[in-house]
Amino acid sequence: MAQKLIIYHCYGGAHSSVVAAAIHLNKLDAKRIPTTEELLSLSLFDRQTKDGHGRLNYYGCDEWGNMVFSVGCRSKGPAMETFLSNAAELVGLSGRLIFVDTLHCVTFKMRLGGYISRRLGLIKIGRPLVASGTRAAFPRLVELVGRIKALLQK
Amino acid sequence: MKYLYLGLNDFYLSSAAAAMHLELVPVPPDYGKLREIKHFRPFCRCDEGMFLRMGTDKRGNEVYLAAVSAHPEIFVRGLNSLLAACGIPPAEVKIILCQPENPQIGRIVSLLNKLGLRAAADRLGAGMVRNRLSDLKRLIFMQKTVSA
Numbered sequence: 001m002a003q004k005l006i007i008y009h010c011y012g013g014a015h016s017s018v019v020a021a022a023i024h025l026n027k028l029d030a031k032r033i034p035t036t037e038e039l040l041s042l043s044l045f046d047r048q049t050k051d052g053h054g055r056l057n058y059y060g061c062d063e064w065g066n067m068v069f070s071v072g073c074r075s076k077g078p079a080m081e082t083f084l085s086n087a088a089e090l091v092g093l094s095g096r097l098i099f100v101d102t103l104h105c106v107t108f109k110m111r112l113g114g115y116i117s118r119r120l121g122l123i124k125i126g127r128p129l130v131a132s133g134t135r136a137a138f139p140r141l142v143e144l145v146g147r148i149k150a151l152l153q154k
Numbered sequence: 155m156k157y158l159y160l161g162l163n164d165f166y167l168s169s170a171a172a173a174m175h176l177e178l179v180p181v182p183p184d185y186g187k188l189r190e191i192k193h194f195r196p197f198c199r200c201d202e203g204m205f206l207r208m209g210t211d212k213r214g215n216e217v218y219l220a221a222v223s224a225h226p227e228i229f230v231r232g233l234n235s236l237l238a239a240c241g242i243p244p245a246e247v248k249i250i251l252c253q254p255e256n257p258q259i260g261r262i263v264s265l266l267n268k269l270g271l272r273a274a275a276d277r278l279g280a281g282m283v284r285n286r287l288s289d290l291k292r293l294i295f296m297q298k299t300v301s302a
Contacts, residue, residue: 005240053225053227053228053231054225054228054229054230054231054232055231055235056232058239067239069239071235072228073228076224076229078203079202079223079229080228082202082204083203083205083229084233086203086204087158087205087247089205090205091156091237091240091246091247
């Protein structure tokens with residue numbers, strides 16, 4: 001079977017999509033809530049800026065050889081899915097892209113912390129808040145990634 | 155090579171540029187010729203991100219249109235990074251951004267269309283093409299020179 005490209009996407013590509021990609025690649029233990037240090041050790045967690053929106057960040061290959069990416073699409077997630085799927089058809093990658101929207105797993109704390117850290121640039125205030133929100137959202141992200149992996153296994 | 159003319163909020167500039175690229179209309183095109191161009195029209199939400207095929211140029215390159223309602227730069231980055239991730243040369247798909255000088259015009263076009271004033275929207279679209287004609291000609295010339 002051809003290698004798939006799994007693209008986790010959210011608004012800013014700095015939190016939920018990064019954590020989902022890390023769970024997918026077993027960089028975070030899905031069986032327990034990660035510590036704030038573990039979250040901050042992820043290279044792109046709370047580090048993406050608006051200049052990187054749209055860029056697919058490669059995270060690695062999963063156990064089936066599929067490539068895993070995270071990306072921030074602002075509010076254009078569905079349009080980006082259509083756009084990249086159409087582009088994939090042009091270059092012979094038809095049917096190989098799997099888009100996973102992680103935005104519905106995001107908690108209010110993550111949104112608020114992400115806004116303070118990424119938009120306002122107040123990292124000292126926003127980062128602990130977004131990390132705490134991400135820990136609260138972690139089980140939902142694990143469930144989402146579990147569904148995707150089950151789909152891939154089939 | 156594939157050319158993608160990417161418009162913001164409408165298909166007027168992008169379809170006119172693609173038609174000029176394909177030499178389907180004289181340069182400068184008059185209003186009547188512009189209205190005959192396939193997809194010379196406003197944009198609706200269901201079109202967002204869709205690729206519309208315009209034809210094949212004399213060198214055998216395929217020409218497409220697409221339009222988005224905001225942040226065209228993230229779509230450009232997305233496509234370029236997808237090509238890079240898959241080891242496909244970036245020249246395989248060339249994106250040419252076709253934006254009006256003032257993005258608010260796109261919203262006015264959309265509003266006119268929603269009010270049922272399609273002819274007025276088309277007139278405004280033709281005006282946008284006239285205003286950006288020299289830029290569009292330069293962009294098309296540059297792309298054709300690169301591909302040659």
